[in-house]
Amino acid sequence: MGIQDIIEGKKQWRAHTARVKTLPPDYRIVYQEMQKYFFKVGPVDLPDGPLLPGIVDFFEEGVAAGKGVLELIGADVAAFCDDLIKDSRTYADVYQESVNTASGTTEK
Template structure:
């Protein structure tokens, strides 16, 4: 990864963050909680596409005059889990590492 790639990545992230800041406060709060959740237990291959897709989805909800909880429901974590259900997650890797260590210790 060259310096130009790093600079371009930062530009894209800043543009993404500007889109998030333009959301209404309730949408922004939910997005930030989703982002924290996904960064913690989300897919290993968490790309900007997923986060950008969420912002696109939220912008469509705003344009339709819907509240954020009308779009995703009351359980933010369950909604996030649904988004990444077919992806390998950090939580799964962690569980596998614990299982692997306990099995080796028992041998």
């Protein structure tokens, strides 16, 4: 990863956070909680992947339709997040693989 890649990544992240700031307060709060959750357990490709920008797109469509954030995702935000990443490789998977390898047991 070169310096140009880092600079481009920062530009993209700043543009992303600027989009988040334009969301209504209830959407912003839910987005920030989802982001924290994903950074703890989320997919390995989270920083470079389409998940976070896709959520912002989804939220912007909800705002345009005049819906509340909980109307879009439901009352259980964690379940919604888990559903989004159910087929993705997570840091928990990486950790479990390292523990299995270290102990000499591998799952088949």
